[in-house]
Amino acid sequence: MPALPKKKLLRLYHDMMLTRMFEDRLSKLYRQGKILGGLYLSTGQEAIPVGTCAHLREDDVISPVHRDLGAFLIKGIEPRFLMAQILGKETGPSKGRDSFLHAGSKRLGIIPPTSILASTIPIAAGVAFAFKVRGEDSIAVSYFGEGGSNRGDFHEGLNFAGIHKVPLVLVCENNKYAYSTPVEKEMAICCVSYRAESYGFEGVTIDGNDIFAVYDAMEKAVEKARNGGGPTLIECMTYRIKGHSEHDEAKYQPAEEKEEWKQKDPIARFKKFLTESGHLGESEEQDIIDKIASALDEAVKFAEESPFPPGEDALKHVFATNEEP
Amino acid sequence: MPEITMVEAIRLAMKEEMERDESVMVIGEDVGMYGGAFRATEGLYQQFGPNRVVDTPISESAIVGVALGLAIMGFRPVAEIQFADFISCGFDQIVNQTATLRYRTAGDMFAPMVIRAPSAAGVHGGLYHSQSPEGWFAHTPGVKVIVPSSAYDAKGLLKAAIRDDDPVIFFEPKYLYRRAKDDVPEDDYVIPIGKANVLQEGDDVSLITYGSMVHHCRSALEKLEAEDLSIELIDLRSIMPLDKETIYASVKKTNRVVLAYEDHKTLGIGAEIAALLSEELFEYLDTPIVRVAAPDTPVPYSPPLEEFYLPKEEDIVKAVHKVIEY
Numbered sequence: 001m002p003a004l005p006k007k008k009l010l011r012l013y014h015d016m017m018l019t020r021m022f023e024d025r026l027s028k029l030y031r032q033g034k035i036l037g038g039l040y041l042s043t044g045q046e047a048i049p050v051g052t053c054a055h056l057r058e059d060d061v062i063s064p065v066h067r068d069l070g071a072f073l074i075k076g077i078e079p080r081f082l083m084a085q086i087l088g089k090e091t092g093p094s095k096g097r098d099s100f101l102h103a104g105s106k107r108l109g110i111i112p113p114t115s116i117l118a119s120t121i122p123i124a125a126g127v128a129f130a131f132k133v134r135g136e137d138s139i140a141v142s143y144f145g146e147g148g149s150n151r152g153d154f155h156e157g158l159n160f161a162g163i164h165k166v167p168l169v170l171v172c173e174n175n176k177y178a179y180s181t182p183v184e185k186e187m188a189i190c191c192v193s194y195r196a197e198s199y200g201f202e203g204v205t206i207d208g209n210d211i212f213a214v215y216d217a218m219e220k221a222v223e224k225a226r227n228g229g230g231p232t233l234i235e236c237m238t239y240r241i242k243g244h245s246e247h248d249e250a251k252y253q254p255a256e257e258k259e260e261w262k263q264k265d266p267i268a269r270f271k272k273f274l275t276e277s278g279h280l281g282e283s284e285e286q287d288i289i290d291k292i293a294s295a296l297d298e299a300v301k302f303a304e305e306s307p308f309p310p311g312e313d314a315l316k317h318v319f320a321t322n323e324e325p
Numbered sequence: 326m327p328e329i330t331m332v333e334a335i336r337l338a339m340k341e342e343m344e345r346d347e348s349v350m351v352i353g354e355d356v357g358m359y360g361g362a363f364r365a366t367e368g369l370y371q372q373f374g375p376n377r378v379v380d381t382p383i384s385e386s387a388i389v390g391v392a393l394g395l396a397i398m399g400f401r402p403v404a405e406i407q408f409a410d411f412i413s414c415g416f417d418q419i420v421n422q423t424a425t426l427r428y429r430t431a432g433d434m435f436a437p438m439v440i441r442a443p444s445a446a447g448v449h450g451g452l453y454h455s456q457s458p459e460g461w462f463a464h465t466p467g468v469k470v471i472v473p474s475s476a477y478d479a480k481g482l483l484k485a486a487i488r489d490d491d492p493v494i495f496f497e498p499k500y501l502y503r504r505a506k507d508d509v510p511e512d513d514y515v516i517p518i519g520k521a522n523v524l525q526e527g528d529d530v531s532l533i534t535y536g537s538m539v540h541h542c543r544s545a546l547e548k549l550e551a552e553d554l555s556i557e558l559i560d561l562r563s564i565m566p567l568d569k570e571t572i573y574a575s576v577k578k579t580n581r582v583v584l585a586y587e588d589h590k591t592l593g594i595g596a597e598i599a600a601l602l603s604e605e606l607f608e609y610l611d612t613p614i615v616r617v618a619a620p621d622t623p624v625p626y627s628p629p630l631e632e633f634y635l636p637k638e639e640d641i642v643k644a645v646h647k648v649i650e651y
Contacts, residue, residue: 061398095431106434111397114429116421122387123422126394133350133376133400140394153417156387163382317432318466320490 019070037099044241047266051214063111063120083303118148121157128166147178162199165230175240196233208236338483353405389418409444424467447500451626474539481516498537521568527557545641590618612651
């Protein structure tokens with residue numbers, strides 16, 4: 001366990017709580033029929049985006065996927081803009097063009113995800129290659145699930161990254177299910193990290209529900225990438241507590257398996273540590289929760305009050321020639 | 326002005342753009358040390374080095390994806406897909422990632438990149454070295470599609486494509502690589518994307534075509550010379566965007582249309598133009614629109630099969646007669 005100052009520890013806790021509480025709001029909005037598309041929650045996986053993004057600078061670039069809400073927030077998208085994006089509003093980063101977390105930002109260094117899983121890995125490799133060509137010490141971080149690691153883009157992207165030793169950290173969130181398909185039917189090996197070796201760089205498997213394990217592994221990988229050491233694959237073992245999407249009851253996930261993983265909840269574990277080590281008192285925790293709740297109130301209000309884009313805006317932004325005048 | 330081939334003109338366009346703008350890079354299979362399967366990138370690696378001329382493994386999806394990442398970071402990559410037939414391996418990166426980027430970020434991010442690919446048949450390439458996949462991409466919102474027909478055009482259009490802020494797919498008819506020769510100016514010139522080229526003015530028939538079919542149309546016109554016909558020959562140059570203005574102006578004048586393209590007839594570019602004309606200029610048409618195109622089969626290898634498959638000058642002559650005699 002790293003000797004982190006209290007301020008840093010509470011920041012990590014805040015970010016994990018923000019992710020969970022944000023998603024709880026989303027769940028509520030979904031049940032109210034205010035989210036028309038899919039809703040893909042990261043419940044139980046919050047330590048991964050939080051522990052990895054904690055090491056990033058403004059000039060680093062991430063390519064998150066649909067279950068990485070925390071990564072968007074920590075990299076700097078304000079909750080209200082992300083909320084507006086999810087409700088399909090004009091004020092969201094895509095101005096209502098794309099759904100859920102398909103949001104990006106050139107300024108904040110966020111490559112928007114698409115529904116084609118692992119497709120952003122070669123793109124992130126290209127971003128990392130750009131840093132290398134320019135001799136900069138910025139890095140790219142590509143997130144994906146164990147499901148996406150079965151696609152060709154994963155293999156083509158890792159191969160390219162390995163050949164050119166680009167500053168790229170590959171964060172695999174192995175949550176045991178690709179929609180309904182259990183990991184045993186996804187691959188014949190136990191660990192996605194094994195695959196890194198075939199592409200000439202290190203792969204590690206860690207406990208993705210342990211914020212310290214994630215934080216430590218990322219610290220090493222980031223330092224290596226910044227110093228010309230090339231890519232690292234960090235496989236974070238975790239579990240998808242909710243279904244693939246909110247509509248999915250996930251009856252295919254055995255109850256006892258789910259229960260077992262609920263006991264390993266990353267936030268509860270971290271809270272236990274913080275409380276027992278005297279870093280987090282009751283009033284401090286309440287303070288964190290209250291602040292997040294009021295930020296989320298504001299975000300929901302902003303998103304709900306934001307207008308939908310006018311229908312004819314569907315024709316804008318296809319080419320440079322039909323951008324805003 | 327030296328006479329050079331189309332493939333030399335393409336090389337020159339990349340060389341000049343790389344000299345002019347440090348952000349221009351070349352990436353693809355065998356494009357570096359070797360100089361490209363068709364020698365289109367010959368000498369670039371030696372001149373610009375491995376950071377700007379990047380050899381890749383056989384990974385078409387990664388070629389496009391990496392190029393997209395570079396483009397997002399402000400580079401202007403020119404990605405080579407060794408044969409247009411292999412572009413399907415990078416299809417998702419083109420249609421779902423690259424083409425949509427500007428749209429789904431509401432203009433915040435965009436992809437100034439070119440994907441070059443030798444296309445079309447006529448060189449006994451068989452099923453996988455002969456395809457004309459421009460229709461797939463013309464149907465994809467967010468990418469521009471160019472097919473040059475001459476060395477002069479190839480240089481000016483490729484330069485325009487490299488300077489464009491949107492992704493451009495540049496199909497190079499390999500049949501013309503060394504057959505098409507022009508006096509190509511050594512100085513800088515750009516041909517605007519989206520403007521067709523009226524190669525010959527005429528009043529009786531609009532013969533609209535692009536790519537290698539331009540040459541077959543020209544030889545058909547020579548055959549038709551003895552007949553007292555006035556044919557307007559239009560080279561589209563850009564498939565997407567289409568120069569509707571030039572097409573409509575021509576058809577309003579001639580009232581008869583023959584569309585010649587090497588792609589499969591069904592849902593090819595000619596099908597789109599025919600639909601546009603029937604929607605927009607129905608009252609100007611004196612005869613049915615006639616398409617000259619390849620049959621809906623894969624591109625066969627053996628010379629008699631390929632010869633039969635490809636649309637040729639006699640088909641064009643027949644089509645012109647058909648609309649004249651209607």
